[in-house]
Amino acid sequence: MKRSCRKEIDFKRISRKVSKVFLSLIIISYILSGCSPKYAKRKNEVIPGEDLAFSSVARIDSVLGFSFEWKFRRKKTGLMPELKAELQGKVSLPDRIFINGEWRTGKIEDKINVYSIEGKEYTYNKETKTWEGGTESSFPNPLEQLKLILSFGEFKFERFDTYNRDRCYLFRFKPNVYFIDPAEESKAVGYLWISEKENLPIRVKVSSEKDIINWDMSLSGFNSFANINVPFRAQKIRISGIQNAKKDIDLIIDRFLFLGYEKPQAKSEKNGDVIFSVNAENLSDSIIKRIVMRGDIEFFIGAWPKEPIFELREDSNLVIEKYGDGARLFFERGVVTKPIIAIRKILSRNELQSFDIKNDVLGKFSIYTHVKSQRIESLKKIIEEHIEKPVVVVVDNTAVFISFVRDTWVLENKIPVVKGIDGEESAIIFSKLKTEPLQNDYSFELLNKEE
16 A cells, blocks of 8 residues: 655644754655655665565475474454464474464463374373373464465565564565454454575564454574474483594584484493483484494496496405496495496595585475585586586495486586485485584494383
8 A cells, every 4th residue: 555645744833943954854754754665775686576475485395394483362352262372393394393382262271392293292291201192283283374374475575674683575465364363353464574595484473453363473493403303212322432522422412403303411431432312212223323424425427337236246346347446336325226336536525515405395305515616627627527427426335316417516506415305314314414524433332211
């Protein structure tokens, strides 16, 4: 709705003793408040259209997860009781949620401390000090609520703004509030803050006439974790040979955190071993083994084997004889029908700058790496020499991906590490790559569970 540029000013009521300068400032302020645009354009910045808002909202489904703070209230209207909630927690896409806070319906108030995993709800029993449940989830899904509120669209740019020190685009929209106001008595209006840096929503606020509805959700910590796990009971893991290496202890803790576990307790023993206490329903040997491996990554030019696989598999010397010094036989992610020979190393971890993980609409994940700027020229030469040849990505002596050398590697400075794999597998790989590697591969022993 356009504001009128006409404003009546009663100059007679202004004291004649007011200076001309002060009077001019008053007039200017009226003009600016009544006739100025709704936004303050920043230098050299283009006013975004609603397409930016639509794409930002759609990208929520492409993150690994996020943390949220969520407050809402609906006044008592007709037969509908008052609702009030103050909640916080995490969402791990597609279907893992942790919610903590207070919820009130009428005069009934509940304290909430709930995990919802794949549609099943787990609550904490204070008497037994254990997590119990497995029933269908009864609390609202914050992600689905967010999508409902935003589902009408029709976003209109309001202004450039700042939220929590983050430069933002602020959009106005008509919110879908039928699920909390079916009679449409509230005449609600919504505001959407989109981070310029993340290109993701970081706040959605809905308010209404007569203060009937207030709905406010802030989002943060995008992709800072990959999963959510119910901390059923403590399990102990003995990791040998760390010898009080605090750096590696911290890295291992970081990997557990990223994989959705509560922060493990680490206790060093006199012999140099470290006992990690991890709250989890179960921890398989295969997951722990991958967590305590270094996190090395190498890229090799590969070749498809011509000889019978069983012969190459049984004789590593035959692989070297046929394909040259250092050649090794791999199977992509351990699948015996996907053999590849790694012949010549072209990139190693110390030449890589950073790693990103992406989620597609089908719920499959891909990891990409970026080459350090000083390696770009040598990367160009690699591409010129080996364009369209197979490349093998090896993480901790496992071939995780086979693809081809592409010239887009330089154009985008983005090289695939894995593509189109499930969340658990990609999360374990990414947990080792997103930080620097451990000093060593460590051996471990899974001890008895705590009772």
